[in-house]
Amino acid sequence: MDFKPLVTLLAIVNPLAIVPFFIHYTQNFDDEQRRRTVLISAFSCFVVIAVSALMGLQILKFFGISLASFQVGGGMLLLTSSLAMLNAQPAEAKSNAEEMHDAAARASIAVVPLTIPLLTGPATMSTVVIYADKAKTVLQLTTLVGYGVVVALATALCFSLAKPIARRLGKTGINVMTRLMGLILAALAVEVMSDGLVKLFPILGK
Template sequence: MDFKPLLTLLAIVNPLAIVPFFIHYTQDFTRAQRRRTVGVASFSAFVVIAASALLGIRVLEFFGISLASFQVGGGMLLLTSALNMLNAQPAEAKPNTKELQDGAEKAAMGASIAVVPLTIPLLTGPATISTVVIYAERAQTVLQMATLVGYGVVIGLATAVCFTLAEPIARFLGKTGINVMTRLMGLILAALAVEVMADGLHKLFPALR
């Protein structure tokens, strides 16, 4: 069984790095509201990954985009995310301060923040979606596709665990610990990004082999 897609997704999503955001958004929530937010965010992350795996290729075909081109573009996006992580920044593009304030205001008005911004874009964004689409194309059997969707379940569970234990994790790791973890995941992601781009370039330019 190939665990490379799971490692890549864990590196990109990196729910540990989102723990401070979760604490920020749910600081005024009751225990029941926080539990519901954890459940919705975890399930939403799974839905994004599953939908990307099952429908991503069809979307590419609809727009007439070759997978090789998508691999090169997706690989570049992954590499950019990895560079962000090596600087101890989350992999996906995050809202700026004003957007954070706007999100808090929406939460105060009763809008759920579990899907936006916790799931999209904090947990799953363009880098995550492009990664799933690339690996979905490589799935040759129904079992391999089911495994990829199953990895979405693992990501959802990892997210649920990290968010449920958010405050103890933040106290134990501290800002330094979370930064070190983010940099390590970024290094792994950079290596995987190079492999994805190299595979795409070989398909576009067979002479490179």
Template sequence: MDFKPLVTLLAIVNPLAIVPFFIHYTQGFSKAQRRRTIVISSFSAFVVIAISALLGLRILEFFNISLASFQVGGGMLLLLSSMNMLNAQPAEAKIQTHELEDGAEKAAMGASIAVVPLTIPLLTGPASMSTVVIYAEKAKTFFQLGTLVGYGVVIGLATALCFALAEPIARVLGKTGINVMTRLMGLILAALAVEVMADGLGKLFPILRG
């Protein structure tokens, strides 16, 4: 069984790096409200990954985009995400703090903060979606595709665990510890991004394969 997709997704999603955001956005919440936020955010992360795995290739076909091109573009996106993480920032945190606060205000007026901004874009954004689509194309059997969807369950459970233990984790690791973890995951992600891009470039330009 290939665990590379799971390692890549864990590196991108990296729930540990989102723990400070979770604490910030759930300040003043009751235990029941915080528990509901954890359930919705972890389930939403699974749904995003599952939909990307099952329908991502169909969407590419609809827009007439080759997988090789998507691999190169997705690899570049992963590389940019890894650069963010090497600077101790969440992989999917592409927006500024004040924009996140605006998102939280909108969430208070309707949509749950568990979905925006916690799940999208902080946990699962373009980088994680493109990664799932790339690995979905490599799935040759229904079992392999089901395994990829199953990895979404693992990501959801990891998210739920990190958020449920948010305050103890923040106390034990501290800001420095979380930053170190984020940088390590960023280094792993950078290596995986280069591999994905190399595979895509090899398909676009066969001469590169020698």
């Protein structure tokens, strides 16, 4: 069984790095509201991954985009995300503080901005689509969707233990973890891009 998609997804989603955001957005919530936010965020994370795995390729065909081009573009996006993580920023963090404020004012912060784009943004979706194309059997595609469950459970666990994690690791510990995941993600991004470039320019594979 290939665990590379799972490692990649965990590196991109990196729920541990989103713990400070979770604490910030739920600081005025009671225990019941916080539990509900955890469940909705985890479930939404799974839905995004599952939909990307099952329908992502059909969406690409609809827009007439080749997978090789998508791999190169997705790899570049992953590399950009990894560089942000190496600077101890979440992979899917918004670039505009005002957008974050507006999103927090919406009805459910569990979906926006916690799930989209902080947990599962364009980098996550493009990665899932790329691995979905590599799935040769129904079992492999089902496994990819199953990895979505693992990522959702990891998200639920990190958010449920948000306060103890933040207290134990501290800001420095979370930053170190984020940088480590960013380094892993950078290596995976290069691999994804090289695969796409070889498909676009076969001479590179010789």
